[in-house]
Amino acid sequence: SGSAVSVALGLASFSLGTDTAGSGRVPACFNNLVGLKPSIGLLPATGMLPACRSLDCMTIFANDCDDAEQVLAVAEGVDEADPYSRRNPYANQSRHYGEQTGALMVGVIPESQLKFFDDAPYAAAYDAALELVQGMDVTLLEIDYTPFDEVARLLYEGPWVAERYIATRALITTEPAAMFPVVRDIILPGGATKATALFEAQYRLSALRKRCLQQLDRIDCLLTPTAGRCFTIEDMLAQPVERNSQLGYYTNFMNLLDLAAVAVPTGMASNGLPFGVTLAAAAFRDRYLLSIARRIHRLSGQPTGATGHPVSYTPADTVAAPHRIDVLVCGAHLQGLPLNWQLTERGATLQRRVQTAAIYRLYALAGGPPLRPGLVLDADSGNAIEAELWSMPAAEFGSFVAEIPAPLGIGKVVLEDGSSVAGFICEPHGLEGAREVTHHGSWRGYLQHLA
16 A cells, blocks of 8 residues: 555655555545546556456546546556557546536445444444435435445456466466465466356356446446455454455455446544545546545545645536436427337436426427427517426437437527526427417427317
């Protein structure tokens, strides 16, 4: 944990580390720091001494999320010398970092699956962290942690130990006595791993990944304790394998599932030790996670590292989820109507039923089937129109818009609370031969009238 200690003591403004199983997050927790484990390949790993080359990440230890973001912005980029380097998509660029606002759906582990390894102060600190998060307009949704835990155990109990053997082969085959005995005993069997075992493990990992990602698709991020207990040196020396396994209970699954993660301090446990939580989401949501972590860290009021200096965040732009787009529909795309499949088959979900601002007129357009409405702005004599707000994966938004026929299109529609969302609008020339149905208050009201 030298990288983390150097920042915690104020000897460095930030530091770099590596993270295969949690080394960029657990030390951050124990040193009261922000620990950013980026998506695999976002930070080039050229020159890094590997442990598991296909899984390793360069990581960042920092006093706060703003510093972590600045270091990430400088260091990220495709490196042709690194075969695992990946291009950062637009939605994860630095311009999308700020402070997350608004409602969140956050996944948490059920109480029956939490483990604190007889550390009551850490268990209480976690409860306090959940109280802090729930004060941020957050809804907590319990997920089944069983598949995540099984993935975590694959890292050391499965054939991926063979990668560690490859990384240390020059030493372990020539001077095995030079290696720390506990480490040597873990790595040495990796030299005899069969290809059949690797494929079997990959099959199992694929099945588990499907179960895990299905749960992650329902939430904005997953929140776990970063570690269940802060063991003493004596604890670690007495039971090194068991204790290290326990330290990885909340961390070892991340890279096998190709997730991004941020460890963020939330408070001090009653025993005087730092405690924090980790936020995780799919790869290339690093800036979004940092923006949520910024909000948590600022509200926690934690000092930086071991210096006692307060964390000071300057005002930042507010950001929303870049991986989903809210779309307002008011006609044939409404739930249960003929074109709703264009939303559901793209993975869109109904958020809520809403009213537009009282500045619109609604028309039944000529043609069909299906019958389609046209929403037209009329700031002087318009009315409020009932509609539905759907959340669509951003990756599917382009194909959805491309299928919208003239005279309809997507523009900005104002809701009754004054906010603006992407939604269906109609070009004025499309009103030729149309019938005004504004007085029905909604497209459903007009269809009921026809029935």
